[in-house]
Amino acid sequence: xxxxxxxxxxxxxxxxxxxxxxxxxxxxxxxxxxxxxxxxxxxxxxxxxxxxxxxxxxxxxxxxxxxxxxxxxxxxxxxxxxxxxxxxxxxxxxxxxxxxxxxxxxxxxxxxxxx
Amino acid sequence: xxxxxxxxxxxxxxxxxxxxxxxxxxxxxxxxxxxxxxxxxxxxxxxxxxxxxxxxxxxxxxxxxxxxxxxxxxxxxxxxxxxxxxxxxxxxxxxxxxxxxxxxxxxxxxxxxx
Numbered sequence: 001x002x003x004x005x006x007x008x009x010x011x012x013x014x015x016x017x018x019x020x021x022x023x024x025x026x027x028x029x030x031x032x033x034x035x036x037x038x039x040x041x042x043x044x045x046x047x048x049x050x051x052x053x054x055x056x057x058x059x060x061x062x063x064x065x066x067x068x069x070x071x072x073x074x075x076x077x078x079x080x081x082x083x084x085x086x087x088x089x090x091x092x093x094x095x096x097x098x099x100x101x102x103x104x105x106x107x108x109x110x111x112x113x114x115x
Numbered sequence: 116x117x118x119x120x121x122x123x124x125x126x127x128x129x130x131x132x133x134x135x136x137x138x139x140x141x142x143x144x145x146x147x148x149x150x151x152x153x154x155x156x157x158x159x160x161x162x163x164x165x166x167x168x169x170x171x172x173x174x175x176x177x178x179x180x181x182x183x184x185x186x187x188x189x190x191x192x193x194x195x196x197x198x199x200x201x202x203x204x205x206x207x208x209x210x211x212x213x214x215x216x217x218x219x220x221x222x223x224x225x226x227x228x229x
Contacts, residue, residue, distance in 0.1 A: 004158070033216050040123070042203050042219030043159065056216060091158055098213025101166065103149065106158035 002026065004107035006092050012113045018080035021110045025073070025094030031055075033104060034067055034077050035091040043091055049075065050098055079112075087114045118142050121204055121220030129228050134191040138204035138220045141185065145206040145218070148180050150189045153201045153222065162202075163189065194227045201225070 005024040013019050025032050030051050035043035046065065048056040052072040060067070064083070069075040079086055089111050093104040121138045128134055136150075147166045151159035163178040165171045165187075171178045179188040187206075191198055201224050205217040 031214075035216075040221065042119075042121075042205070042221050043217075044219070045216035048216045050213070055213075056210075093158075095214075101147070101164075102214070103161050103164050104217060105161065106151075108156070108158040111156075 004092055004094055004105055006090075006107035006110055008110055009108065010111045010113075012115065013082055014115045015084055016081040018078065019082060019112065020076050020078045021090050021092075021112075023075045023077070023092030023107060025075070025092070026105055028096065029094035029105075030072070030097050031095045031102075032069055032075050033093040033095075034075070035093065035106075037089040037091055037109070039088070046077070055098070082112075082114050084114050087112060118218050119204065119206060119220040122223055123221050125224040125226055127226040127228060128194060130194060130196060132194050132227075134194050134198070134225060134227075136189045136191075136202050136204075136223050136225070138187050139185055140187075140206055140218075142206075142208070142218075143182075143185070144208040146209060147207050147214075148178070148187050149205040149207075149217065150176075150178055151203040151205060151219075152198075153203060155200075159203055196227045196229050199225060199227045 032049045034046040037043040049069045067077045089109040091109040093106045096102040149164040150162045177190040201222040203222045204220040
């Protein structure tokens with residue numbers, strides 16, 4: 001079974017520029033999550049999708065971050081404009097559905113550096 | 116007070132030792148608990164998940180949950196250098212639509228000395 005795929009692996013941009021990350025979840029997984037992991041911290045949930053609908057985006061800084069999962073499969077996360085504090089690893093995870101006994105499987109993330 | 120507290124370490128032990136990793140939490144709504152292992156520049160890898168108080172064993176790993184004390188542990192027996200990584204505890208709860216996203220601890224950096 002192929003895992004969660006993310007691209008790019010690394011991205012370096014200057015502050016105030018925009019950036020987008022892509023995630024392809026495990027085949028058949030209805031629930032998709034984006035997490036932000038700042039160096040030395042655990043991942044923090046940004047947004048949760050069930051199929052193509054948003055379940056929870058309460059921790060997403062909506063003035064600069066946006067995410068979509070139009071066809072209920074792949075997802076993109078965008079930052080515009082980027083700030084220095086956005087330097088982090090952005091992790092995508094997926095689970096079969098929203099039952100608690102379905103574990104979340106993570107991709108290797110996109111490492112974002114803001115200059 | 117953060118919802119999930121985890122000592123970041125580093126924790127350094129000799130090969131073959133029993134390792135004990137712990138997390139405490141404050142939110143009594145958490146109902147399921149997971150341990151992830153994260154190697155440098157890789158995503159978290161699920162090790163264990165439990166839903167009730169008590170112990171769950173899988174090979175060299177044992178997860179322990181005490182909901183009354185809001186305390187979870189991961190024990191690693193016969194530790195190997197390949198176990199050197201960051202260990203993240205994670206917890207989740209249910210809302211009306213199903214399971215919420217996970218709340219993570221900071222992670223404990225574990226070093227197994229050969």
